[in-house]
Structures are given as structure tokens and as C-alpha cells.
Amino acid sequence: MAGLARYMAVLRLFSEGMPTWTVAEMADALQVPQSTAYRTVRDLLSEGLVEMSAEARYRLGPAFIEFDRLTRLTDPLMRASADVLRAIVHGAGVPGVALLCRLYGREVMCIADFASADASFSPSYERGRPMPLTQGATSKAILARLSGKRLSKLIGVEAVEAMRPELAAIRRAGFCLGRGEIDEGLAGIAVPIVCEAEGLVASLSLVVESHRLAGAREDRLRHLVMSAAHEIESLLNHDHQARGPLLPSGEAVGGAN
Amino acid sequence: MAGLARYMAVLRLFSEGMPTWTVAEMADALQVPQSTAYRTVRDLLSEGLVEMSAEARYRLGPAFIEFDRLTRLTDPLMRASADVLRAIVHGAGVPGVALLCRLYGREVMCIADFASADASFSPSYERGRPMPLTQGATSKAILARLSGKRLSKLIGVEAVEAMRPELAAIRRAGFCLGRGEIDEGLAGIAVPIVCEAEGLVASLSLVVESHRLAGAREDRLRHLVMSAAHEIESLLNHDHQARGPLLPSGEAVGGAN
DNA sequence: TCATATTTCTCATTTTTTGAGAATACCGCC
DNA sequence: GGCGGTATTCTCAAAAAATGAGAAATATGA
Numbered sequence: 115m116a117g118l119a120r121y122m123a124v125l126r127l128f129s130e131g132m133p134t135w136t137v138a139e140m141a142d143a144l145q146v147p148q149s150t151a152y153r154t155v156r157d158l159l160s161e162g163l164v165e166m167s168a169e170a171r172y173r174l175g176p177a178f179i180e181f182d183r184l185t186r187l188t189d190p191l192m193r194a195s196a197d198v199l200r201a202i203v204h205g206a207g208v209p210g211v212a213l214l215c216r217l218y219g220r221e222v223m224c225i226a227d228f229a230s231a232d233a234s235f236s237p238s239y240e241r242g243r244p245m246p247l248t249q250g251a252t253s254k255a256i257l258a259r260l261s262g263k264r265l266s267k268l269i270g271v272e273a274v275e276a277m278r279p280e281l282a283a284i285r286r287a288g289f290c291l292g293r294g295e296i297d298e299g300l301a302g303i304a305v306p307i308v309c310e311a312e313g314l315v316a317s318l319s320l321v322v323e324s325h326r327l328a329g330a331r332e333d334r335l336r337h338l339v340m341s342a343a344h345e346i347e348s349l350l351n352h353d354h355q356a357r358g359p360l361l362p363s364g365e366a367v368g369g370a371n
Numbered sequence: 372m373a374g375l376a377r378y379m380a381v382l383r384l385f386s387e388g389m390p391t392w393t394v395a396e397m398a399d400a401l402q403v404p405q406s407t408a409y410r411t412v413r414d415l416l417s418e419g420l421v422e423m424s425a426e427a428r429y430r431l432g433p434a435f436i437e438f439d440r441l442t443r444l445t446d447p448l449m450r451a452s453a454d455v456l457r458a459i460v461h462g463a464g465v466p467g468v469a470l471l472c473r474l475y476g477r478e479v480m481c482i483a484d485f486a487s488a489d490a491s492f493s494p495s496y497e498r499g500r501p502m503p504l505t506q507g508a509t510s511k512a513i514l515a516r517l518s519g520k521r522l523s524k525l526i527g528v529e530a531v532e533a534m535r536p537e538l539a540a541i542r543r544a545g546f547c548l549g550r551g552e553i554d555e556g557l558a559g560i561a562v563p564i565v566c567e568a569e570g571l572v573a574s575l576s577l578v579v580e581s582h583r584l585a586g587a588r589e590d591r592l593r594h595l596v597m598s599a600a601h602e603i604e605s606l607l608n609h610d611h612q613a614r615g616p617l618l619p620s621g622e623a624v625g626g627a628n
Numbered sequence: 629t630c631a632t633a634t635t636t637c638t639c640a641t642t643t644t645t646t647g648a649g650a651a652t653a654c655c656g657c658c
Numbered sequence: 659g660g661c662g663g664t665a666t667t668c669t670c671a672a673a674a675a676a677t678g679a680g681a682a683a684t685a686t687g688a
Contacts, residue, residue: 117414
């Protein structure tokens with residue numbers, strides 16, 4: 115293992131179930147000598163990607179929080195959708211959670227969420243948690259708008275074949291409704307969001323308790339999410355125009371902050 | 372530049388003022404040939420630390436969001452304080468923002484914040500934003516509980532000398548009150564939080580509009596923040612006991628999730 | 629289709645990383 | 659203040675990887 119991959123391999127060891135590691139454990143898990151593991155950890159330490167916990171144990175460091183903020187402030191999707199998520203949840207009139215999700219490697223990840231104050235449930239989709247690509251309205255809405263080539267690479271040709279009618283239906287309808295596909299008792303209404311110019315494929319979803327989705331309300335909520343998604347899309351395109359597809363030449367190269 | 376530093380140097384280029392970069396710009400900024408810059412970006416790309424934006428421009432990638440979540444779920448400080456921040460703000464009875472901050476290199480960074488629904492202001496301290504070490508009640512509360520040696524390393528011996536009486540007063544009183552030190556018109560009440568066993572030095576603050584801090588209310592809010600901070604401290608120590616200072620031997624090494 | 633800009637590749641050279649163990653620093657404890 | 663054990667850093671030659679300049683390939687757009 116070389117270069118960045120070596121460092122990421124260490125960082126990927128940390129998990130909810132195992133949040134702190136000793137150097138000996140890392141060396142063991144990664145099959146490298148301890149002296150190498152120590153050197154790697156020392157580098158990560160000095161960048162704040164890892165920090166000391168109690169007694170010879172290490173945990174993830176605070177640098178991620180700093181970069182997360184930068185992402186929140188600069189990612190076009192998050193910028194365009196921050197207010198919209200709030201508006202959807204308020205407009206829904208029932209307890210609900212709004213989600214903005216996107217492709218992340220071979221998975222789908224929520225990058226922004228907003229729950230109504232009276233939402234007593236929380237969907238499995240939550241900010242920063244990778245989720246399977248082929249289950250749930252949220253994920254399917256994304257798949258529906260991927261190019262065939264990209265889709266095949268991600269899930270394989272045979273899986274594409276199996277999903278083709280379903281994805282075509284989503285493209286035609288402009289939304290995807292899922293009931294209990296991911297979380298028992300919850301239902302999701304998901305709408306794709308695409309911005310060619312920025313290379314973005316994402317989805318906006320509203321998750322509510324299944325039993326709230328009676329006939330008329332289902333229609334209302336679907337329209338709510340769809341128009342919100344279109345609003346985000348047009349914000350994305352507008353921002354893209356505004357800053358120009360090329361250099362944001364007005365802004366200084368030194369950067370602000 | 373070698374190893375991790377090479378990759379971090381690229382990541383550190385991205386800022387609020389300059390959120391996307393071309394490879395040529397990176398190569399120029401870091402004084403390396405383009406072929407090297409391309410290789411570095413390719414590695415970052417494959418780990419999701421960077422991603423393509425429009426037309427030959429790159430931006431920070433979604434991997435940070437994933438690690439941020441892990442941090443939120445596993446960092447002892449954030450775990451212990453999540454509910455407490457909410458409780459402080461609700462208990463305050465005036466518009467306010469609760470902050471949990473900690474050392475981050477040579478700066479102080481907020482790692483969790485919570486604003487009351489009626490807070491029409493937002494303090495400069497916000498989650499993930501590095502702030503100066505020696506200004507503001509929030510930062511001073513942290514400095515007050517650092518060892519002399521560590522303090523000298525951070526701000527220099529002469530600066531320590533200058534702050535000594537102030538920091539001693541904070542230690543004695545158990546809190547620090549700052550009015551308009553950082554943000555005009557805002558005041559902060561900050562209380563240090565220390566957990567020796569985990570090597571943590573942090574502070575819990577409540578930021579309100581200065582004019583709300585009349586005599587009796589000031590006392591009440593101060594007590595509110597102080598008791599909340601002590602609650603977090605005892606949670607930290609309790610958790611530390613519960614998991615044991617050494618191996619969490621019950622949990623599998625494979626990790627969950 | 630051609631022209632342009634972006635990205636990857638090649639390869640000899642330079643630099644870094646590696647691994648095993650020794651040396652050192654650090655800790656609690658008496 | 660020294661002791662015993664653990665954590666961390668250091669050493670050095672061998673092995674591996676990064677570097678840089680330019681060529682080649684690929685994508686993009688008119």
C-alpha cells in the first residue's frame with residue numbers, strides 16, 4: 115500500500131463500533147509493522163486527522179469538522195438546498211424528514227437533512243451515512259437519472275437489466291415512491307436533481323410515516339417535493355451561470371475566510 | 372513536500388473564497404509541475420476527498436461528510452453534550468446560541484452548536500470554524516485550564532505572562548464572561564470542561580445579545596451554563612469508566628457498521 | 629472534422645518509505 | 659528518586675515510490 119491509500123486505510127479503521135485504536139491494533143489490522151504504523155499515525159496526528167484519546171489509544175481528529183464546514187459552505191448542492199429542506203418539512207404539515215442525497219462511490223449518501231420538530235422517527239438515511247445503491251426511493255431516484263454506462267459500471271449489466279422498467283417509470287413520472295423499503299413503517303417520496311454543468315446527480319426526498327400517506331395528501335406532498343426539487347435545480351443552474359462555468363475571475367486567488 | 376503533507380497541502384487550498392481549483396492553479400500555488408499535481412489529485416479523487424466540478428475544476432469531496440458523521444457519533448465530547456446544548460438554549464429563556472469548543476492546533480474550534488429558534492444573530496464561533504486562541508470568553512475558558520507548559524508552547528511565554536491574572540481569575544470563578552470581544556453586541560458566558568482521562572480540554576458557552584444580560588438574569592444564565600458544563604464533565608467521566616480506560620474488550624475488533 | 633484543452637503515461641533519476649531492532653521517553657509505583 | 663513496563667521515536671541499508679519533462683492519449687467544442 116502506498117501514498118494516500120496508506121493513510122486512508124488507517125482512517126477507515128475507525129468505526130462506530132470501534133472508535134479508538136491502539137497503534138498495535140492498527141498494525142495488526144493492516145498487516146504492517148508497528149514502526150510503520152507509528153509513522154503513519156504521527157503524520158495523521160500532525161494534520162489533526164487523528165488525535166490521542168486515553169492511554170495509547172487514538173481516535174478520529176477534529177480536522178474533519180473543519181472540512182465538513184467548508185463543504186457545507188461551498189458545495190453547490192448544499193448551498194442550493196439548505197432553505198428548501200426546511201421549507202418542505204414546514205410545508206408538509208405532517209411529521210417528516212427532508213433529505214438531500216447523492217452518489218458516493220458505489221453507494222448513496224445523504225449530505226443534508228432536516229427533520230420537523232415533531233418527527234418522532236429518524237430514517238436510516240442520515241447525513242454522512244453511506245446507504246445501498248439499489249434500495250429505497252431516495253437511491254432509485256438517483257439511479258434513474260444516471261447514464262446507462264455509468265449505471266452498468268456501478269451495479270453491473272444484469273442488475274441494470276432487472277431495474278430498467280422501474281427506473282424508466284421513475285424517469286417518466288419524475289418521482290419515486292417507496293413504502294417500507296428501507297425502514298419499516300416509513301415512506302419516502304424522492305425526486306431526482308440533476309445539474310449537468312456541475313456533474314451532479316442527486317435526489318431530494320421527504321420521509322413520513324406510511325400511514326400519513328392517504329390519497330389526497332400523497333398528491334400534495336408529491337407536488338411539494340417535486341416543485342422543491344425543481345427549485346433546487348434552477349438555483350443550481352442559476353448559480354452556475356452567475357459564477358460562470360469558468361474562472362470566478364472577480365474573486366481573489368488568495369481566498370477569503 | 373512528502374507523504375500526507377503533500378495531499379493536505381492540496382486540500383488546504385480549498386476555501387470559502389476559492390472553492391474550486393483547476394489542476395494548473397494548484398500546481399502553480401504549490402510550486403509543483405502539473406504532472407505531479409495531476410497524480411495527487413487523482414489519488415484524492417479516488418478517495419472521495421476531492422471531486423470534479425464543472426469543466427476541469429475540482430472541489431472538496433463528500434468523504435469529509437462521512438468522516439464528520441463518524442466523529443459526531445464517536446467523539447466523547449460531542450456525544451456527551453448533544454442534549455445538553457439543546458437544554459441550555461431552552462432553559463435560557465432568551466434568544467441564544469450554545470457552543471461547544473475545543474483546541475484545534477493553534478486555534479480554537481467549535482465542534483457543536485445549537486441555536487434557539489428565535490435567535491436572530493449568529494456568533495462568529497460556528498461548528499468547524501477555527502477561531503483565535505486568545506480572544507473571546509469561549510477561547511479564554513479553554514486557555515484557563517491548560518497546563519503552563521502547553522500554554523507557553525501555544526501562545527509564547529510573554530503572552531502567558533500577560534494573561535496570567537485573567538486566566539487565574541477564570542480558574543477561580545469557574546467561568547468567563549465576555550462582552551463584545553468577538554461580535555459587537557453579543558456576550559458569551561463560557562465554562563471550561565476538562566476530562567483528564569481522555570485528554571480533553573474544551574469549553575461550553577452560551578452566547579446572547581449583550582443587552583439581555585441584566586443583573587439577575589446574568590446570574591441565572593451563568594448558573595445554567597456552569598451546571599450544564601459539570602453535567603457534561605460527569606458524563607465524560609462516567610462514560611470513560613463505563614467503557615473502561617483500556618480496551619473495550621466486550622466489543623468485537625471487527626467493528627460494527 | 630479539426631483544433632484545443634485536459635488528463636494520463638513513460639522512464640531514468642531522485643527521494644521517500646520500509647522494516648527490524650535498538651534507543652529513548654514516559655508512566656505509575658514503590 | 660529509581661524501577662519496570664509500555665509507548666514512541668530513531669537508525670540505517672534495502673526496496674519502493676514519487677518526481678519531472680515531455681510524449682501520447684483522451685475528451686471537448688466549434
